[in-house]
Amino acid sequence: MNAITMTSMQRTLTALGHQEADRVPLFLLTTLHGAKELNLSIEDYFSRFENVVEGQIRLRQKYRSDCLYPFFYASIETEAWGADTLFLPDGPPLCGAPIIRKAEDIDRLESPSVPDCAGLAKVLKTIGALKAQVGDTVPIIGVAISPFSLPVMQMGFHSYIELLYEQPQRFERLMALNEAFTVSWANAQLAAGATAICYFDPVSSPTNIPRDLYLRTGQQVAKRTIAQIKGPTATHMASGRCLSILPDVAQSGTAVVGVSALEDLGQVKRAAQARVSLLGNLNGIEMRRWTPGQAEHEVKRAIAKAGRGGGFILGDNHGEIPWQVPDQVLLAIADAVDRWGRYPLNWIDEWVRTHGP
Amino acid sequence: MKQLIEQFQQSLAALDRVKADALFQEALATMAPIQAVEQLVVPSLEHIGAAWHRGDLALSQVYMSGRFCEALVDGALPPSDPDRKHQPRSAIVVLSDYHDLGKRIVYSIMRASGFELFDYGRMDVDQLVERAIADQLRVLMISVLILPSALKVKQVCSRLKERGVDVKVVVGGAPFLFDAQLWQDVGADAMGSSASEAVAIVERLMGAMQ
Numbered sequence: 001m002n003a004i005t006m007t008s009m010q011r012t013l014t015a016l017g018h019q020e021a022d023r024v025p026l027f028l029l030t031t032l033h034g035a036k037e038l039n040l041s042i043e044d045y046f047s048r049f050e051n052v053v054e055g056q057i058r059l060r061q062k063y064r065s066d067c068l069y070p071f072f073y074a075s076i077e078t079e080a081w082g083a084d085t086l087f088l089p090d091g092p093p094l095c096g097a098p099i100i101r102k103a104e105d106i107d108r109l110e111s112p113s114v115p116d117c118a119g120l121a122k123v124l125k126t127i128g129a130l131k132a133q134v135g136d137t138v139p140i141i142g143v144a145i146s147p148f149s150l151p152v153m154q155m156g157f158h159s160y161i162e163l164l165y166e167q168p169q170r171f172e173r174l175m176a177l178n179e180a181f182t183v184s185w186a187n188a189q190l191a192a193g194a195t196a197i198c199y200f201d202p203v204s205s206p207t208n209i210p211r212d213l214y215l216r217t218g219q220q221v222a223k224r225t226i227a228q229i230k231g232p233t234a235t236h237m238a239s240g241r242c243l244s245i246l247p248d249v250a251q252s253g254t255a256v257v258g259v260s261a262l263e264d265l266g267q268v269k270r271a272a273q274a275r276v277s278l279l280g281n282l283n284g285i286e287m288r289r290w291t292p293g294q295a296e297h298e299v300k301r302a303i304a305k306a307g308r309g310g311g312f313i314l315g316d317n318h319g320e321i322p323w324q325v326p327d328q329v330l331l332a333i334a335d336a337v338d339r340w341g342r343y344p345l346n347w348i349d350e351w352v353r354t355h356g357p
Numbered sequence: 358m359k360q361l362i363e364q365f366q367q368s369l370a371a372l373d374r375v376k377a378d379a380l381f382q383e384a385l386a387t388m389a390p391i392q393a394v395e396q397l398v399v400p401s402l403e404h405i406g407a408a409w410h411r412g413d414l415a416l417s418q419v420y421m422s423g424r425f426c427e428a429l430v431d432g433a434l435p436p437s438d439p440d441r442k443h444q445p446r447s448a449i450v451v452l453s454d455y456h457d458l459g460k461r462i463v464y465s466i467m468r469a470s471g472f473e474l475f476d477y478g479r480m481d482v483d484q485l486v487e488r489a490i491a492d493q494l495r496v497l498m499i500s501v502l503i504l505p506s507a508l509k510v511k512q513v514c515s516r517l518k519e520r521g522v523d524v525k526v527v528v529g530g531a532p533f534l535f536d537a538q539l540w541q542d543v544g545a546d547a548m549g550s551s552a553s554e555a556v557a558i559v560e561r562l563m564g565a566m567q
Contacts, residue, residue: 086455091506094503095455096455156457156458157456157457157458158420161417161458164417208415208416210414210417213415241412261535285504285531285532285536286536288504289538289542322504324504
């Protein structure tokens, strides 16, 4: 099998089937870098879907990623709920003022209609245009913020923590509204041509809430939501830890879990026990100052810890490469995967002797 | 005292406000408010912050513990109480981005530890530099969530230095946790890896200033 060069789709599906493909798949989740490619500001870049289509195609050609990532920015979802987006010149667009200013606002809130939101329509057009270009040869990864994590943007993190602990009925109402929206949004992306949905759920991470609270809240929301999404999902904690709840996350029905740079990838791989595949865990913050040699070392480290037996996709730990990461690092990552990611990964034994498991 | 501290920590981690209040009142029965703060609240919050940094407690528990303790300490040691620590002149701010949970937690924990400090809310570089100078700050705590904001700390530090201001800049937030070298790259004087570390850092800086 590994002597054959696979398409990105074959490579990814083989890895997700916990088999060894021709090489480790690379999901280099670049979004903002598309603006650099087109020499546009970030705001202008995201103003037209054609820009993002062109940006994603160019980025994949340049960095040889095994997926297309038509993610615009997280607050494109809260735009549907009436929020504004604040564009930065050098970073991800941010959500403006919360749409839920006091908990009582939840009583009057209504779930928006996906087709009625211009921002979401741009994303769907992007997915459709990419699908027309690549067909079934390259996975197209859509994004939906989990209903459980969306309130961080809807009402602010501190207000949401207080709601979680102190107002269970309003929390449940908000989850019902958000679940309807997320399911509709995720399924619209799948219908437009997305292969899978990245379900961003950082609030569920044990970095942010304790496991017992997760089991009563975030996991229940994930189980209900993922069951209604008509395609595979990858759960991403966006840099948050996952190890201590990995079996619980697997029970939600997800196929892939994103791993934080704060955790040992080898330990997470052992805990996964082939129940879920892993995506990670290159440190996107440090990446901006890596030399090509460091990039190669980090790629080898990740592959050595999690590559064997499939069930692993190499990526960053957050789900988005920061704007500040230079070309030479991203190219060095691509080169290193090409050189060291080819199965059967016989070099790992020697690496482990030198660097440990 | 050790047993009281352990029970207090457990009640905070379990978000048992009633028990935490009872234990704090127990401490107040035998010691002055500022002693109860320093001997019970501060070590308990330090423990909770360290447990979060190790991955043993969650941010929601740190936030709620800070809120509980801030309310308890405000009751026993109001802002006007002469035992409150008004020195060094300190402020906390969210620089450039709009994510303020970290700032709220540090502010609560500083106040729960007996400190009084300015809460600047969210500011951009220019506004922050002018305000820090006007307030004659000695310690400026900067909280950020996203990398572009963390990198802007460099402008704040260099602008303050250009103006000859003797203020120590302490940074905290996710980018600094993921890149242990970043706080030095941006010219900060210290980095807190958890909210309660801010207290220890400010106390250390205060000692060095005297």
